[in-house]
Amino acid sequence: MINNLIGENAGIVWRTLESKGRLNFEELQSETGLDMPVLFAAIGWLARENKISFNKEQNVTYVQLYRERYY
Numbered sequence: 034m035i036n037n038l039i040g041e042n043a044g045i046v047w048r049t050l051e052s053k054g055r056l057n058f059e060e061l062q063s064e065t066g067l068d069m070p071v072l073f074a075a076i077g078w079l080a081r082e083n084k085i086s087f088n089k090e091q092n093v094t095y096v097q098l099y100r101e102r103y104y
Contacts, residue, residue, distance in 0.1 A: 043075040043078040045065050046061065046072065047079060047084060049065050055088070057093050057094060061076075084098065
């Protein structure tokens with residue numbers, strides 16, 4: 034039952050990142066309206082599925098959708 038809820042929240046996070054682009058944790062929380070523990074569970078779900086990537090700039094961590102690049 035809880036896995037379904039985490040999966041639904043992961044969908045909310047994925048759609049938010051799809052429409053808004055790269056966001057930090059605070060921006061992502063504000064955009065999704067999810068509590069931080071719920072948000073981190075959803076982020077973990079997406080990270081496990083290799084759907085998102087993380088980038089740290091000036092001590093701020095950003096989350097974005099993972100896009101495979103071929104050179």
